[in-house]
Amino acid sequence: MPMQRTLLRGGTVITMDPQHGTLPSADVLIEDGLIAQVAPHIEADAEIVDVSGHLVMPGMIDTHRHTWQTLLRSLCADWTLIEYIFAVRLGVSPAYTPQDVYLGNRLGALDAINSGVTTLLDFFHCNNSPEHADAAVTGLSDAGVRAVFGYGFYESSPGAPTWFADHSDRLADLSRVADAWFPSRDSLLTLGVSLTEMETIPFETARAEILAAREHDALMVTHTGSVWGMPSGVNALAEAGLLGPDQVHVHCNALNDDEWRLLAEHGAKVSISPETELNMGMGRPVFRAAEQHGIKPTLSCDIASFNSGDLFTQMRVGLGFHRWAETEDMNLRGASPERVTSSAETALEWTTTNAADAVGLADRIGRIKAGMAADIVVVGGPGTSQHPRLHPAGTIVFQTGPQDVRHVLIAGRFVKRDGTLVGVDLPKLLSAADAGAAGLLERVAKSGRELPGAPPQGWQALAAHMIPPA
Incomplete structure (x- = not known):
């Protein structure tokens, strides 16, 4: 199979890697699910995705x-x-x-x-x-x-x-x-x-x-x-x-x-x-x-x-x-x-x-660096909270919500693109979830269990129900 290449061009890249820090304008080259190169400018035979004016960060x-x-x-x-x-x-x-x-x-x-x-x-x-x-x-x-x-x-x-x-x-x-x-x-x-x-x-x-x-x-x-x-x-x-x-x-x-x-x-x-x-x-x-x-x-x-x-x-x-x-x-x-x-x-x-590091995958994810998996998020777009972007990390932490996430790649594959989940019939899934929740709560009601179901006395009641006898 031919190598799959994607080039994210011109974004502000928050690498989370001590060697590179945050790059004001850089390209990220992705090859077969991995980050191949991060540099101010990369020429490559690849699908080019313009992310200028956006923030690029690890997933x-x-x-x-x-x-x-x-x-x-x-x-x-x-x-x-x-x-x-x-x-x-x-x-x-x-x-x-x-x-x-x-x-x-x-x-x-x-x-x-x-x-x-x-x-x-x-x-x-x-x-x-x-x-x-x-x-x-x-x-x-x-x-x-x-x-x-x-x-x-x-x-x-x-x-x-x-x-x-x-x-x-x-x-x-x-x-x-x-x-x-x-x-x-x-x-x-x-x-x-x-x-x-x-x-x-x-x-x-x-x-x-x-x-x-x-x-x-x-x-x-x-x-x-x-x-x-x-x-x-x-x-x-x-x-x-x-x-x-x-x-x-x-x-x-x-x-x-x-x-x-x-x-x-x-x-x-x-x-x-x-x-x-x-x-x-x-x-x-x-x-x-x-x-x-x-x-x-x-x-x-x-x-x-x-x-x-x-x-x-x-x-x-x-x-x-x-x-x-x-x-x-x-x-x-x-x-x-x-x-x-x-x-x-x-x-x-x-x-x-x-x-x-906590999930045992520090050699694979968590940074934008050559050799790491291409789990990447691109944040930006027309939202008022995204303009101007004067402090990249501050914008992510204090100004960003799910609606500002433009692209998400996992192992180099777009799973969200241009603000939309890829390959998902969302109305159908949401309808199924609504129906599933209604049926679930109906079964709970028929079982005789009451919600919210608070115990009569704090943790002592919890202990009586859950802690096995010595």
Whole structure:
């Protein structure tokens, strides 16, 4: 086959590479899915795409997204974390069919692509049957996104009918999924594992999940220290030699200094979900704690059942909180800062270079540099927020939304072009999603489960339902 070449001409290129920085006007040559050259001017036999007057940046990376929940968009906008757990995890999830999962994952992945997210760490914990897992992978694949599929071992609702007789069946199904869908680590989709929260299962069950993940060389993602007053499991994992750099720990709001030290010593990664954490009463996003312990923060959209599916919003909310937290003590003393402590480019690092390292793909994505995969986003167009562009990183973080994303390439292929998703019958998909959500909630209503489903008493009620007896 002839080599496929695309030349992005004349854009302001935010490379996120220390060697090149931001190039005011440069060309990017793409050959067979890889970045071949970045230079002020390139002559090549290639399809030329004029991106002058636009910003060119690496595709963004979301390090924790429950993509299947896209069918529940904004359902829990006014809920706390505990209400969410009872209503969605224990109430709605058991009513999901494989088709619901497929629609959620496909639409959610396309929503990500539309907003310049090219890679997802998909935290799949609606794994009610093998067919549910297959549908989740298929939804991601059909969307054309790059993703780590985090196979989950969760029981959607204790006591609810399930295909899996016991936890060993779920471990066996992980092996089936690995063999059926992930024969190579070089494809767009790679295998991960979504660990069950440590505080909700016996320790030996948690150990089995981690060992199974490592047997398949799978990245792990888990919620850690996200519910106040409950053990995080960090100390137990460290004592058992189970913490490691192949793990992304999500939220971490309730961790103490010793637990942070253990995560750092073992090279673990951290994902922060600013919108979710600030709105659901989960505590302060942990930028300061992570940085104090030498852990590079990353960002995630978490749940479309609550908040937005774009990382522009997470960067704005996260950077705003981080700057406020860094100056609060000074303000309370009656003083004002002379300069900000975290830059807009710092926020871009959270969603590019830091995130690429967290998902184990730093050699492939996160920078615009020769030899890297051509996962590229072009931002600009006629939107009022895009003119003038005086500060490239500032424009991305503070002025940009999904509507300003003109082009998205994944592995050199256009998946969004001229502001439109490529090869997607969007009206048909949205109609199917609307119908799917209506049918899903109708089944929930018929099951007798009530929404929002808040427990009568805080986390103690959660513990009574979810923590197994000693």
